[in-house]
Structures are given as structure tokens and as C-alpha cells.
Amino acid sequence: MTRRGETGRAGWWLLAAGAVLLCSAATAEDTKTAPVAVEAAKVAAAPLSEQVTAVGTLLSDEAVTVSSEIPGRLKEIHFQEGQPVEQGTPLFTLDDSVYRAQLADAEAKLKLATQTHKRTTTLFSSKYATAQSADEAASNLAVSTAAVELARVQLEKSHIAAPFSGIVGLRHVSVGEYITAGQPLVNLEAIDPVKADFRVPEKFLPAIRVGQTIRIKVDAFPDETFDGRVYAIDPKLDVAGRSLLVRALVPNKDQRLRPGLFARVTVLLQLKEDALSVPEQAIVPQGDRQFVFKIVGGKAQLTKVVTGTRRDGRVEIVEGLAAGDEVVTAGQLKIRDGSAVAVANGTGA
Structure with missing residues (x-):
């Protein structure tokens, strides 16, 4: 009885193991074929726009450091710093008393030279004067005329006006100061529109064209974008970086964009x-x-x-x-x- 019981239990275990193996195989097969x-x-x-990104700098449309072409003592300042001015608006006036005196002296010499030339010409036509004296009188008249013109120009240059419309910056001089020719007085910036200069790798040379739209972002206004248009491409590539310098104009009617700002530029090359x-x-x-x-x-x-x-x-x-x-x-x-x-x-x- 013991041997038969053991045999029966062994058979039962074999049947159970076989069933487990069959179930495992079925499960594996189901797993293999299940999605x-x-x-x-x-x-x-x-629609998809092909574009290239670059970094650049904003520049004034026009910019100049106003200076005097002649020396003199500063007599008047006609503007408020940081304010817009129109082309031709007076900015500075130098003490012009010396230049007025020089003009008066030149005009007096011109008057004498004119009378001398007139008398000499009359005498020469009557053969009472030599040709040399007539030539000298004509030369003195020309020199005196030029001297008057020079004195008049110098007098005009004592009044310094804005060469174009823009915003004046911070002045570097005060009334009463003696200034020299070429000394910086104030900067003048035209900032509507502004220019955006940026460089792109040389591989984009065939794709960059005048008239393409650009979009810029600046840190000063992180949530805004400003649109512009490419208007000039430098014909020469930078040898050091193998890059192409591109310049665009960006409208700036509210004058929030300022020269010198760092700009992230996106150029829209084409629209698919x-x-x-x-x-x-x-x-x-x-x-x-x-x-x-x-x-x-x-x-x-x-x-x-x-x-x-x-x-x-x-x-x-x-x-x-x-x-x-x-x-x-x-x-x-x-x-x-x-x-x-x-x-x-x-x-x-």
C-alpha cells in the first residue's frame, strides 16, 4: 500500500507540472502575438517657414558726434539733453565777435581792392598803366574776395546746428568753456528706424536676400518681438569667422529700441x-x-x-x-x- 500511494502521488505531481508547462507555453504564445x-x-x-537664427547688435539709423570746426568760447546751448531735435535746429553758438571783426576787416580790404582794380583798369585802357599793374590789381581783388568768403564761412560755423533729425544725447561741455576744433560736444542719434547688424554662417549665402523679413527679440522686452527687413548685405565675408554681415532696418516709432542693445535675430528664408x-x-x-x-x-x-x-x-x-x-x-x-x-x-x- 505504501508503494502504491507513493506512485500515485508522483504521478499526480507529474501531471501538475505538465499542466503548468502547457499553461506557460500558451501564455508565452499569447504574449508573443499580442499587440x-x-x-x-x-x-x-x-505652412512651415525655413529660418536661420543669429545674434546681433542694434545701431542708430544715423549717428554723429557733434563738434565744432573752429575754435572759440562757447556762448549758448540751445537744447535740452535727451530731447528730439529737427534737422537745422541750433545746438550751440560760439562767441563770434572775433569772426565778425575778421569779416569786417576782409570786407574793407575788398572794397579797397575793388576801387584799385577799377582805377587800374581805366588807366590801362588809356595806356597810362602797365599790364603788370593791371594784373596785380586783378590778383589783389581775387584774394580780397576769397578772404571775405573765408571770414563769412568762419562766422557761420560759430553757429552749430543739427545735421539731421534725431535725439541729442548728453553734452560734454558747458557755457563759457573754450573749445577746440574737433572737440566732441554732444552725440546725435536718429533711432527711427534702427539698424540691426548680425552675422550668419557662409553656408547661408545663397539663401540670404535683400527684402527678407527678420524678427528680433531683446532682453529689455523679453515678451515682445519686433519685425524688420533686410536691406543690405556686405559683399565681403569675414575671413576669421567665415560669416556674412547682414544689415536690416527695424521700425521704431515708439523709440523703445535703443542703439547698442543685444538682439536675437531670426531670418525667415522661405515659406513652404x-x-x-x-x-x-x-x-x-x-x-x-x-x-x-x-x-x-x-x-x-x-x-x-x-x-x-x-x-x-x-x-x-x-x-x-x-x-x-x-x-x-x-x-x-x-x-x-x-x-x-x-x-x-x-x-x-
């Missing part, structure tokens, strides 16, 4: 009306090639693609997909080419 849950999105067709794009998560790089898992008939199909512009979390698809195709965006590590998949999220662009 893998993934997330997916559809290929979207929408129906560019295809997918989320960045859909791209599966393999070496120097790019792939996606396209869902076809409930299965993942490894598909090679050619990518283009990347921006705002999306990648442009130049080749390999069509609008409306569905691609896996999460779960790629759990699948391979031909794996059955089940989309766990509501797909969309």
Missing part, C-alpha cells in the same frame, strides 16, 4: 505652404540615417525618411511619408519592424 501598446500621431501638412512634419519623438536615428515606425494595417513598418527643418518640437519630413500617415511617437523600444501594435492614445497631428 504592443504604443502612442502615435499623424503626419501633418501645414504644405510642409509635412511629425513630432520629434517619432524619429528613430540609426547611424547617419533617420527612420520612423509607420503604422500600416495594425503593424509597425520601419520606414526611412529624409528630414528637414526642426522647430517647436516638430521635424519636417522631406521624403518617406505622406500627409495622414500614422507614426509611432512613444514605445519604439518595445517594437521592431513588423510588430503588431495597438495605439493607446487618440492620434492626431
Whole structure:
């Protein structure tokens, strides 16, 4: 009886082990064929602008350091610092008493030279004067005329006016100070519009053109963007950095933008009306090639693609997909080419 009982128990254990093995095999088979849950999105067709970013500096449209062309003592200052002025507005007046005296002296000498020339010409026509004396009288008249003109110009230069409309800066001189020719007096800036100078790598040379739209951001106004337009391109590339200097004009009617600001510049190169794009998560790089898992008939199909512009979390698809195709965006590590998949999220662009 003992041996039969032991034999019966052993048989029961063998049957139980076989059942477990059969169940495990069935479970493994079910797991192998069960669809893998993934997330997916559809290929979207929408306008896409190709652009290049750079850093630059804002400059005045026109800028000059006002100075005097003649020496003299500063008599009057006609402006308030930091205020706008129109072209031709008086800025400084020098003491002109010396220049007025020089003009009066030159005019008196001119009057004498004119009378002498007139008398000499009359005598020469009557053959009472030599040709040399007539020539000397004519030369003295020309010299005196030039002296008067010089004195008049110097007198005019004692009044310094704005060469263009703009905003005057902080003056460097005071009334009563003796200034020399060329001494800086005040800076004048025209800041509507402002210029934006920036450099782009040489590879963008074929794409940069006059008239292209730019968009800039500055730290002073972090939540705002300002639009402008490229109007000049330097014909020479920078040898040290192999970069191209580009200049754009940015409207600045409210004059909030100021020269010297650091600017982040975006140049809109071209607009593609129906560019295809997918989320960045859909791209599966393999070496120097790019792939996606396209869902076809409930299965993942490894598909090679050619990518283009990347921006705002999306990648442009130049080749390999069509609008409306569905691609896996999460779960790629759990699948391979031909794996059955089940989309766990509501797909969309």
C-alpha cells in the first residue's frame, strides 16, 4: 500500500507540472502575438517657414558726434539733453565777435581792392598803366574776395546746428568753456528706424536676400518681438569667422529700441505652404540615417525618411511619408519592424 500511494502521488505531481508547462507555453504564445501598446500621431501638412537664427547688435539709423570746426568760447546751448531735435535746429553758438571783426576787416580790404582794380583798369585802357599793374590789381581783388568768403564761412560755423533729425544725447561741455576744433560736444542719434547688424554662417549665402523679413527679440522686452527687413548685405565675408554681415532696418516709432542693445535675430528664408512634419519623438536615428515606425494595417513598418527643418518640437519630413500617415511617437523600444501594435492614445497631428 505504501508503494502504491507513493506512485500515485508522483504521478499526480507529474501531471501538475505538465499542466503548468502547457499553461506557460500558451501564455508565452499569447504574449508573443499580442499587440504592443504604443502612442502615435499623424503626419501633418501645414505652412512651415525655413529660418536661420543669429545674434546681433542694434545701431542708430544715423549717428554723429557733434563738434565744432573752429575754435572759440562757447556762448549758448540751445537744447535740452535727451530731447528730439529737427534737422537745422541750433545746438550751440560760439562767441563770434572775433569772426565778425575778421569779416569786417576782409570786407574793407575788398572794397579797397575793388576801387584799385577799377582805377587800374581805366588807366590801362588809356595806356597810362602797365599790364603788370593791371594784373596785380586783378590778383589783389581775387584774394580780397576769397578772404571775405573765408571770414563769412568762419562766422557761420560759430553757429552749430543739427545735421539731421534725431535725439541729442548728453553734452560734454558747458557755457563759457573754450573749445577746440574737433572737440566732441554732444552725440546725435536718429533711432527711427534702427539698424540691426548680425552675422550668419557662409553656408547661408545663397539663401540670404535683400527684402527678407527678420524678427528680433531683446532682453529689455523679453515678451515682445519686433519685425524688420533686410536691406543690405556686405559683399565681403569675414575671413576669421567665415560669416556674412547682414544689415536690416527695424521700425521704431515708439523709440523703445535703443542703439547698442543685444538682439536675437531670426531670418525667415522661405515659406513652404504644405510642409509635412511629425513630432520629434517619432524619429528613430540609426547611424547617419533617420527612420520612423509607420503604422500600416495594425503593424509597425520601419520606414526611412529624409528630414528637414526642426522647430517647436516638430521635424519636417522631406521624403518617406505622406500627409495622414500614422507614426509611432512613444514605445519604439518595445517594437521592431513588423510588430503588431495597438495605439493607446487618440492620434492626431
